[in-house]
Amino acid sequence: MMSKFKEALERGKEAREQEGKDRNEKAEGVDFGAQARAWLNDVVVASLEAAKADVAGEVTVEMDTTPRRQAKASTPSIRFKVYRKRGMEKEEVGRTFTVNVQLSGQVSVSSPGMVAREVGNIGDRTDERFSTLLAELIEDAAKGT
Numbered sequence: 001m002m003s004k005f006k007e008a009l010e011r012g013k014e015a016r017e018q019e020g021k022d023r024n025e026k027a028e029g030v031d032f033g034a035q036a037r038a039w040l041n042d043v044v045v046a047s048l049e050a051a052k053a054d055v056a057g058e059v060t061v062e063m064d065t066t067p068r069r070q071a072k073a074s075t076p077s078i079r080f081k082v083y084r085k086r087g088m089e090k091e092e093v094g095r096t097f098t099v100n101v102q103l104s105g106q107v108s109v110s111s112p113g114m115v116a117r118e119v120g121n122i123g124d125r126t127d128e129r130f131s132t133l134l135a136e137l138i139e140d141a142a143k144g145t
Helices: 002-054 128-143
Strands: 059-064 077-086 095-101 106-111 114-121
Touching: 002 059, 002 077, 002 095, 002 128, 059 128, 077 128, 095 114, 095 128, 106 128, 114 128
Parallel strands: none
Antiparallel strands: 059 077, 077 095, 095 106, 106 114
């Protein structure tokens, strides 16, 4: 009889330990998602808004900060489009880019027909790499390439 009691205690202890591990994993996921969204807001959105204001006369930069299909995703992303203006109408040929945060914390920018480019890590709050790439993308759009 005592052995069954000890087995039940062991199973209870193992179950509590597993619940603790599960809670820790969930908490880390929430922290990662929050960190990733904060990085995207602090670095990417701020850079896009600054670029949008700087090049308003010749190139348009549009942002979609909450893509519907990824609103609850554990690895958030931001989409933006860069295109050149022609007179009073938008030029239809623009490129849409996606800034993705991988689970490793690495951030990359990709677009159809473009090899994804690494632009930093969510642990690094400087926007230098993303801003440099954004400037290149805007120059390409201004040239019409």
